[in-house]
Amino acid sequence: MAVRAYELMIIVDRDVDDAANTAVLQRVQELVSAGDGTVPTVDKWGRRRFAYPINHKEEGVYSVLEIVTEAPNLDEVDRYLRLADEVVRHKLIRLPDSEAARRGLLSPAG
Secondary structure, three states: OOOEEEEEEEEEEOOOOHHHHHHHHHHHHHHHHHOOOEEEEEEEEEEEEEEEEEOOEEEEEEEEEEEEEOHHHHHHHHHHHHHOOOEEEEEEEEOOHHHHHHOOOOOOOO
16 A cells, blocks of 8 residues: 555644643544554644634634555544544645655655
């Protein structure tokens, strides 16, 4: 199976403390590592305002992770994020190979 690069955005409830936010990110990293993947970068954007209210909230804490792994390894990550109460939304996209190579996540050959 081919190794792919992904970008995962996680929005955590603004009312959750920093320790719980960090715990969510660490758990995602543990799940990726358990599947022989890596998380080269974790970019914490901080508190941002939503474009529209979600669950009667106006703000959330945003984080973006770059993940390099095989696709089947992300099923458990997706399941965890769907069930976590502190996670408002999450979005996982596969980066095109050219973009992943540009970011240095994959070799140019793929």
